[in-house]
Amino acid sequence: xxxxISLLLVVIPLITALIVAVLPRGILPWASTLVxxxxxxxxxxxxxxxxxxxxxxxxxxxxxxxxxxxxxRIDTLNAFVALIVSGIAAITLPYALLSAEKExxxxxxxxxxxxxxxxxxxxxGITQTGDIFNVFVFLEISSLSSYVLISLGSKRxxxxxxxxxxxxxxxxxxxxxxxxxxxxxQTGTLNMADLARILPEVTELKTIHTGFAFILIGLALKxxxxxxxxxxxxxxxxxxxxxxxxxxxxxxxxxxYVVIRIxxxxxxxxxxxxxxxxxxxxLLGIAxxxxxxxxxxxxxxxxxxxxxSSVAQIGYMVLGxxxxxxxxxxxxxxxxxxxxxxxxxxxxxxxxxxxRIGSCRMDNIHGLxxxxxxxxxxIVIGGLSLIGVPGTAGFISKWYLVLAAIEQSAWISVxxxxxxxxxxxxYVGRLIEALYFKPATESQQNLKEAPILLLAPTxxxxxxxxxxxxxxxxxxxxxxxxxxxxxxxxx
Amino acid sequence: xxxxxxHYNYWITIFLMMVGFYIVISRGNLIKKIIGLNIFQVSAxxxxxxxxxxxxxxxxxxxxxxxxxxxxxxxxxxxxxxxxGVATTALALALVxxxxxxxxxxxxxxxxxxxxxx
Numbered sequence: 001x002x003x004x005i006s007l008l009l010v011v012i013p014l015i016t017a018l019i020v021a022v023l024p025r026g027i028l029p030w031a032s033t034l035v036x037x038x039x040x041x042x043x044x045x046x047x048x049x050x051x052x053x054x055x056x057x058x059x060x061x062x063x064x065x066x067x068x069x070x071x072x073r074i075d076t077l078n079a080f081v082a083l084i085v086s087g088i089a090a091i092t093l094p095y096a097l098l099s100a101e102k103e104x105x106x107x108x109x110x111x112x113x114x115x116x117x118x119x120x121x122x123x124x125g126i127t128q129t130g131d132i133f134n135v136f137v138f139l140e141i142s143s144l145s146s147y148v149l150i151s152l153g154s155k156r157x158x159x160x161x162x163x164x165x166x167x168x169x170x171x172x173x174x175x176x177x178x179x180x181x182x183x184x185x186q187t188g189t190l191n192m193a194d195l196a197r198i199l200p201e202v203t204e205l206k207t208i209h210t211g212f213a214f215i216l217i218g219l220a221l222k223x224x225x226x227x228x229x230x231x232x233x234x235x236x237x238x239x240x241x242x243x244x245x246x247x248x249x250x251x252x253x254x255x256x257y258v259v260i261r262i263x264x265x266x267x268x269x270x271x272x273x274x275x276x277x278x279x280x281x282x283l284l285g286i287a288x289x290x291x292x293x294x295x296x297x298x299x300x301x302x303x304x305x306x307x308x309s310s311v312a313q314i315g316y317m318v319l320g321x322x323x324x325x326x327x328x329x330x331x332x333x334x335x336x337x338x339x340x341x342x343x344x345x346x347x348x349x350x351x352x353x354x355x356r357i358g359s360c361r362m363d364n365i366h367g368l369x370x371x372x373x374x375x376x377x378x379i380v381i382g383g384l385s386l387i388g389v390p391g392t393a394g395f396i397s398k399w400y401l402v403l404a405a406i407e408q409s410a411w412i413s414v415x416x417x418x419x420x421x422x423x424x425x426x427y428v429g430r431l432i433e434a435l436y437f438k439p440a441t442e443s444q445q446n447l448k449e450a451p452i453l454l455l456a457p458t459x460x461x462x463x464x465x466x467x468x469x470x471x472x473x474x475x476x477x478x479x480x481x482x483x484x485x486x487x488x489x490x491x
Numbered sequence: 492x493x494x495x496x497x498h499y500n501y502w503i504t505i506f507l508m509m510v511g512f513y514i515v516i517s518r519g520n521l522i523k524k525i526i527g528l529n530i531f532q533v534s535a536x537x538x539x540x541x542x543x544x545x546x547x548x549x550x551x552x553x554x555x556x557x558x559x560x561x562x563x564x565x566x567x568x569x570x571x572x573x574x575x576g577v578a579t580t581a582l583a584l585a586l587v588x589x590x591x592x593x594x595x596x597x598x599x600x601x602x603x604x605x606x607x608x609x
Contacts, residue, residue, distance in 0.1 A: 133568055140575045147582055156593040160602055163586045167515060170528055170579050177535050177572055178508075184565070185542045 005047050006059040006072040009082060010125045012036055012043075017117035020110055029110040030100075033117055034093045040086040040124065048079040052481065058130075066130070067191035073130030077482035080333065081257045082127040084340050088249040089120050091344065095457040096242040099351050103154050103240045112152060116246070119145035123254050132180050132266070133190045135258060136173065139222065142254070143169045146247055150239040161234035168231045172221030179214030182207050192266050200268040209275070215262060216277070223255030225318055226288030229311045236307035241351030244303060248310055248347055249340040256317050256336060260329060263321065264486035272324055281322030286416040288315030293423035297430065302350050302360040305427055306343065309386065312420060313339050319413055320401055326483045327404035333479035335397035338385070338468060342394055345461035346382040349375050352450035352458065362430075367440025369432070371447040376435055378458045383428035385465045388421045392469040396476070500541040507534035519599035521590065525583045532576045539569040 016036035020029045051057060051074055059072040074082075096116075104112050122142025126135055147169070151162035184190060186207050187198045202208055217228075224232040232252075236244050263272065272278055289312050296308035313335070320332030352375045353368060354360050369376035385392035388399075398417060405413040440447075449455070468475055495502070507530055514527025543565030551563035587597055594602050 133571075137571060137575070140579075144575075144578055144582060147586070151586060151589070156590075157606060159586055159590045159593065160606075163521065163583065163590065166579065166583050166586065167524055167528060170583075171512075171515065171531070173575075174532050174535050178538060181535065181538050181542060181565070190568075 003059070005043050005050070006057055006074050006128055007061070009040055009043050009047065009086070010121055010128055012039055013117045013121040013124065017114045017121060020117060021114035023110050025106055025109055027097075029113040030093070030097050033096075033113045034090075036117065037086060037089045037093055037120065040120075041083075041090045044079070044083040044086040047074060048076075048083050048478070051076050051079040052478070067189045067194035070134055071130040071191055071193070072128045073193060074128065075482070075485050076478060077260065077333065077485065078127045078257065080478050080482055081254060081336070082124055084253060084337055085120070085123045085127065085250045088246065088340055088344055091457050091460055092242060092246045092249075092348075095245065095348055095351070095454055098451055098453050099242050099355060100240065102355055103242075104152055108152065112149070115145045115148045116243075118142075119149060119246075119251075123250055126254050126258060130192050131190050132183075132192055132195065136177055136180060139176065139255075139258075140173055142251065143173065143222070146243070146251060149243045149247075150235050152243070153238040153240050155238050157234070158238035161231070161238045165231040165235045168221055168228075172218045172228075175214045175218030175221065177218075179211045179216075179218060182211030182214065186211075192261065195266050196268070199266065199271075203268055203271055203274075212262070212267065216259070219255055219259050219262070223252045223259065223318075224311055224314055226284055226292055226311055226315060229288075229292070229314075232311055233304050233307040236310065237301055237304045241347065241354050245344055245347040245351060248307075249344040252310070252314055253336050253340060256314070256321075256332065259318075259321060260332065260486070263324075264329060278322045278324040281318050282410070282413060283322075285315045285317075285319030285322055286413060288312060288318065289416050289420040290423070293420050293427070296427045297423065299427075300362045302353075302362065302365065302431060303347070305431065306346055306350065309424065309427065310339075310343060312424075313343070313386075316397070316401060316417065316420070319417070320404060323404050323408060323410065323413070325404060325407060326480075327400065327407055329483040329486065330476070330479045331397060331400035331404045333482055334400055334475050337475050337479070338393035338397045338465075341461055341464050341468065342382050342385040342392075345378055345458055345465060346386065348454070348458040348461065349378040349382065352378075352454045355450055355454060356447055357444065362434050365434055366438035366444075367436070368444065368447065369435035370440065371444065372449050374455050374459070375450050378455075378462045379435065380432060381462050381465060383424075383431065385469070387424040387428055390469075391466065393465045393475075395469055396472050400476070500537065504534045504537045504541065507531070507537065521587045521597040521599065522584075525580060525587070528583070529576065529580060532572070532579075536569050536573060536576075539565040539572070 013036050016032055020032050023029045057074040061070040100112060119142050122138045125138030129135055147162050147166045151159050186202050186205055187195055189195055189198060221228045236248055292308050292312035296305050299305035317332045317335050320328040350360050353365060357364060385394035388394040402414055402417055511527050511531030511534060515524050518524055543562040545561045548559045548561040549557045551560045591597050594605050596602060
């Protein structure tokens with residue numbers, strides 16, 4: 001059992017997805033999904049514990065020796081990302097019961113949970129596998145199921161945004177596939193550890209350069225890197241609330257993880273210095289932070305505001321990657337975790353508002369903060385964390401990112417990070433102004449607070465935001481260990 | 492000249508890639524976009540199949556007297572990618588059916604107008 005954890009993390013949700021699809025309506029599909037995700041959290045924690053104390057785990061699928069067979073290779077980095085994904089899934093599910101009941105037709109509920117589990121399988125698979133083609137397969141499993149999940153949104157725009165995401169996502173995946181083909185043609189291997197061993201001999205070849213270019217552009221589409229983010233705001237806005245929470249906290253994060261894996265593990269060390277890819281990422285990161293934060297200020301839909309803010313936050317992560325130093329990548333990994341906490345909490349709170357009034361337009365939520373104090377509290381604390389106020393998780397990630405930028409005297413990056421925080425003050429401020437300082441309409445005077453089943457998971461994340469803002473031992477410790485294990489970081 | 496003809500499969504790959512990509516970007520009809528996407532994906536399939544072929548190699552089935560085999564791995568990989576492509580196309584077509592039902596059109600600009608006139 002112990003040695004099979006890495007595989008079980010993928011197999012359990014996959015098999016549960018099949019079972020859930022044929023279960024009758026009612027509470028059973030939800031309960032099975034809940035049990036499966038909780039088992040996954042336990043397994044992911046055990047896996048992380050084992051990796052931190054015992055070093056890299058290598059699991060050979062079907063007993064085939066790598067590099068011929070598929071290998072699951074777990075180090076601190078992917079064990080941590082796997083824990084983020086399964087943790088968020090487990091917190092989202094108690095929330096899903098009421099929220100999904102409200103927003104999804106009853107006959108689709110079992111299939112909804114089935115698609116959710118498939119998406120979960122795909123995301124966990126990406127983190128577990130050590131085989132680059134396997135990454136593509138899991139990427140598509142998670143993407144295809146997220147197209148389905150987004151299209152389940154109650155407005156008809158959900159269909160068009162899902163379609164838009166499908167087109168851009170498939171283009172991205174095919175770019176990734178072509179890149180893998182180029183690299184395979186020169187190295188004859190797909191195992192990432194084996195690639196890292198062989199690639200230094202062939203770095204001069206143009207085919208390898210082209211291959212990496214294709215792979216990185218494909219991934220940039222998947223992680224919604226500015227200016228390839230066009231699918232994201234619509235997809236997040238029109239998806240069911242639960243799905244927005246889950247995808248915003250996990251899907252783009254996993255794509256960021258793959259970028260880190262490719263750049264600092266598969267690519268030979270020193271390769272990044274020969275091509276201006278780091279500067280390119282820094283540039284796009286800065287542009288993303290500033291432009292997308294300004295966009296967020298002008299949105300009239302709360303979910304869309306937060307979606308644009310998500311693209312800006314991805315800018316921070318990419319900026320950390322672009323700095324290409326241990327400190328920069330550490331900051332990216334910390335932000336990966338902290339951003340999942342803050343956006344999870346914020347989207348959950350917005351979902352609670354949608355649960356009560358069926359809308360999240362700015363002019364429909366006036367004064368709701370007084371009627372729904374707990375939901376409002378969650379938005380305030382989540383918002384402060386998004387800005388990066390000391391005492392919240394958001395401060396920790398920005399602090400380490402600024403330190404990493406100062407280390408390289410990258411003053412423009414420092415300025416961009418601080419400007420991004422100031423812009424966040426404006427858009428979070430607008431949200432709070434609408435919720436608290438504008439008078440409520442007559443019809444909304446007697447609105448009740450959201451049900452406890454929605455509030456409890458939200459507040460778990462809110463407390464996590466505060467807890468990880470004060471006690472950074474886990475996040476910073478693990479992230480540093482993960483970044484130091486990436487051997488290709490030279491600076 | 493010889494270079495051009497001896498690598499004809501790669502030229503076809505590049506041609507299909509560009510054609511497919513152009514269709515996806517330039518067409519507003521949702522079905523045509525899916526067709527473009529398919530052509531784009533087929534170019535990737537062709538690339539993999541070209542990589543796997545060994546000149547003068549036989550099909551990778553162990554036979555007496557045959558020394559040189561083609562590499563079966565890229566072909567197997569691309570079977571997986573074809574399955575993914577079929578699933579994507581099926582899902583995309585299903586979405587287009589639903590879009591047609593709720594908007595009454597599959598032209599992108601008309602869908603845009605519908606959403607903004609509300």
